[in-house]
Amino acid sequence: MEIAALGLGRLATAALWLAAAALVLMTVVIAAQVVFRYGLNSSIVWSEPFAVILMGWFIFLGAAVGIREGYHLSFDILLFVLPERVKLILYSISDILVIAFGFGMLWYGGQLAASAYEVKLPSLGVSGAVDFAPLVGGGALIVIFSLERLARRAAGLPTSRFGDAAEAAAETREG
Template identity: 70%
Template sequence: MQETMKSVAWVTGWIGRIALYLSGAALVTMTAMIAAQVFWRYVLNSSIVWTEPGSVMVMGWFIFLGAAVGVREGYHLSFDVMLMVLPNKAKLVLYSISDVVVIAFGAGMMFYGGQLVAKTSGNVIPSLGISGAFDFIPVVAGGFLLVIFSLERLFRRAAGLPTARFGEVMPDEDRDTASEGAA
């Protein structure tokens, strides 16, 4: 099972990298759009009508894609104070409960985001000339990524593999072999 999970991790790692690069590109794009709007408004005394709704739409992409990658990489917000005093097995159980909650949240994002996409698909954003559904597609995409990344974490943990860079322990036998290899 460990070899299978390593293959899955390779695929989800690439998905995560692509999502992170798209998120970074969206952040740069939004920054450029806002800078252009400020320049046009205050220097040229004109205005670009599509930059505000366009930048809000692009912001949705970098927020939801970046948040999903943060969950996969173990960089997302967590409260670890109680975990510092618990034994390793209890920590792993709590990490797994956390991942199940994140899966449920991601599924909710997909379901309710899909409803928003369906309800706004007939609306047109006047300044952009595109469907209002584009505002909510990042919610669905981010929810999907949360689900697959959290499922990966659960299965990696079940296979005895580490799942995060920070804050998570390895099972005792993996820690012993890792420390022997480091010595």
């Protein structure tokens, strides 16, 4: 289980680095577009669709990592008064619903990509399926990371809820 967690941790780290790189690259492309349009009275025709694709990647990769790490918004007030076993059941139900959502992203994003495969994006000269690749990739990672959370919870391991994984892991190793 720990080897799989290490591999998924590396996958999450890689996804986070890719998301950060996409954000930085998008910022550079938009800044260049502003300079070209208003400073040089010219325009970079591919900047807007390319920036939108990059935005899709950093949003969906970041969302998947956020799900793995437990950083998404939640309404936990009820959980303060419930027994630990009930909390674990509710967390598992939540993860199952997130898996269904991620699978929907993967499935329907794949259908959208397949339907746009023959279409060429004129300003980029690539297949229209590229527009939907972040949806498919993000959905796949959401499914994988949510399954990991369920497996870790079933094994009695910490699920990285609200960033406390390092502390919980240390307690597990010491105990």
